[in-house]
Amino acid sequence: MNARPASASLNAPALYEQVAERLRTRIFSHDLAPGSWIDEQALAQEYGISRTPLREALKVLASEGLVILKPRRGCYVTELSEQDLDEVFPVMALLEGRVAEEAARRLTSADFSRLQAIHDELEQHAATNDADRFFDANQRFHSALQEIAGNRYLSQLIDDARKVIKLTRRDSLRLDGRLRQSLAEHRDILDALRRGDSGLAGQRMHDHLLSGREALAKLHVASRA
Amino acid sequence: MNARPASASLNAPALYEQVAERLRTRIFSHDLAPGSWIDEQALAQEYGISRTPLREALKVLASEGLVILKPRRGCYVTELSEQDLDEVFPVMALLEGRVAEEAARRLTSADFSRLQAIHDELEQHAATNDADRFFDANQRFHSALQEIAGNRYLSQLIDDARKVIKLTRRDSLRLDGRLRQSLAEHRDILDALRRGDSGLAGQRMHDHLLSGREALAKLHVASRA
DNA sequence: ATTCATAATTATGGATGCAGTATTATTGCA
DNA sequence: TGCAATAATACTGCATCCATAATTATGAAT
Missing domain, CATH: 1.10.10.10 (Winged helix-like DNA-binding domain superfamily/Winged helix DNA-binding domain)
Incomplete structure (x- = not known):
């Protein structure tokens, strides 16, 4: 006992x-x-x-x-060069895209509710422009998807890549408008998931990540000026 | 000096x-x-x-x-379970597929000659049924493609995955007929590369890896009998 | 004054020692 | 004879110590 x-x-x-x-x-x-x-x-x-x-x-x-x-x-x-980022992000997009695709295939209604709940938080924090909480909820959303996708090896690679990306964390989310854009992209991903369109979910997640890279690039260019 | x-x-x-x-x-x-x-x-x-x-x-x-x-x-x-393999191989296929796709886009004629030379070795060793040398040349072929693709991060993930896969190295290549089949798949990949069809090259490489998983699965089933 | 050589300092990489815990062996008891 | 409790052994994990190499400081010479 x-x-x-x-x-x-x-x-x-x-x-x-x-x-x-x-x-x-x-x-x-x-x-x-x-x-x-x-x-x-x-x-x-x-x-x-x-x-x-x-x-x-x-x-x-x-x-x-x-x-x-x-x-x-x-x-x-470690210092990440722009080239490093240009190498990591496409791979991350590939992996996360796959996760979204696989998650869409296996998604139960309970799973969807859970994602919906996290997404609601995202909406909240976007509304109040709270980048830190948005970032946190964002991470939980992606983690939840990974869990649903159910491939531990894939998850591990993504977690590792995320660690590397976090090295640059003067947060692209803080770029003006990026938070709103990220939210919109999340809405679209959730939409694809609800419809059970795995191909579309994968595609949108993939593009979401590349969009994150672009935001970061803008930020770096801006900070150089 | x-x-x-x-x-x-x-x-x-x-x-x-x-x-x-x-x-x-x-x-x-x-x-x-x-x-x-x-x-x-x-x-x-x-x-x-x-x-x-x-x-x-x-x-x-x-x-x-x-x-x-x-x-x-x-x-x-580490002991790899069948589930582990079912998780690793699809990811490996995804990554290697991407490498092939990217390599096809960047391929120069010098690159192609190099690949051709390695492929000729594969033909040789397949003809003499030399699994060890075939395995070695095979690895060099994939490494060469990674180099051509030019994404170090992607390369590193693949190298890591390959290490994990090598844990099971009672070599699926030794499965009867697998060596021939692998060679045929390589021919098709090389063909797609020559034609510069990146999508096809990626697809074929992807399928090549999954085919490797299937061969391994058969081997494991056989050894259990 | 600047540069090069040399000496002193400092940090890394590896070896050794030791405390605490898990495992195995032994002994007593049912 | 089998099982449980306890003692003995062995191994892991961390700390400390030392040798070697790198860095910095110092001094001399051009």
Whole structure:
């Protein structure tokens, strides 16, 4: 009747994984800025741990593409070039498009209600121009679709790609009008899902992602001017 | 005029990376069999290194999906279920299809000659029924296409997926007739590339991968009987 | 004053040691 | 003889330590 006493320690993620997660947060927030050097000693001291689990965490982040390990020269936060973005986004569009397509095929009415509920949040936050909450709900919408599509491997690739894309997170959603446009695109995707048109859902999701890339490009051009 | 004296040490991969590569080889060869426990001490001793770099290597392999790390319980070689394969292959087909499509768009005549040369090897090894060399040439063909397509991110995802698929390498190519069939599919792909029909090239590559999955499925059913 | 060489400092990568936990073996009891 | 409880063993995960290489600072020479 107890809650598995052993599970307490089993459920506790390894220290290196906890550290990896903390570092991800700091990288996404640009607290650790792209291109900046990661001071192992300082971080280990700050977290009150030794360098060993920290270094293991950095290995994980490196394989996720969030940092790059330069042998004998330390670890640096990844800087994405425009070319990198032009490579990642089309792939992301391909993968997310597939998810939408597959989700449309398997969609139950319960699933749809769930998506509808999240979409309503999107409408709300778009109305109040709350980019942060919009972003959050947006992510949950996409995650829900992934779950419905039911391909864990595909999901994992998307999650990884999303991490990479989040490196650029001075949020294209903050571009004037982008939030409204994103919402409109979501409406169209939801519409295709309701109609059960998997091809169309896939196509619209695909284009939605590319549209996100364009918004980001505009933002970068603007910030350069 | 010198050849950069520093590059000697820079070129040397980190120890953990060397170890990771050695482990990959042993995993693919089933020297370390799926599901088997990885004895850190024994391996470290065998390689004449400490457990530290070995453990770092295992972190990398874990993020590649070749092993799974069970907290406090050690590291095990990944076992792929049929469901896993049914998830990975369609994604692989999607990605490789995209590569073929993109490569077809960018293909120069020099590129085509290169592909043709590799394909000729395939014909050779198919004729002599040399599965190992066929496999090798096959991999080079796909790699060449990836290079031509010119999307490094896409390439990386495919490379990762290929590693996962290689876990099952009791080679579907060894299935009777599969080698011939694979060759025929390659001919068709090359044909589409020559004609510059990117859509067709993508489609055929996509189907080629799914065909590979089917061959593997037959093999597994057969081995169960 | 600038540049190059050399010395001092600092950081990385790897080895070793140790505490805590899981696993296995052993012993006692039903 | 089988099962449970407990003791012994073994392994994982983290910390600490050390050697080597890279970076920076210092000083000399042009």
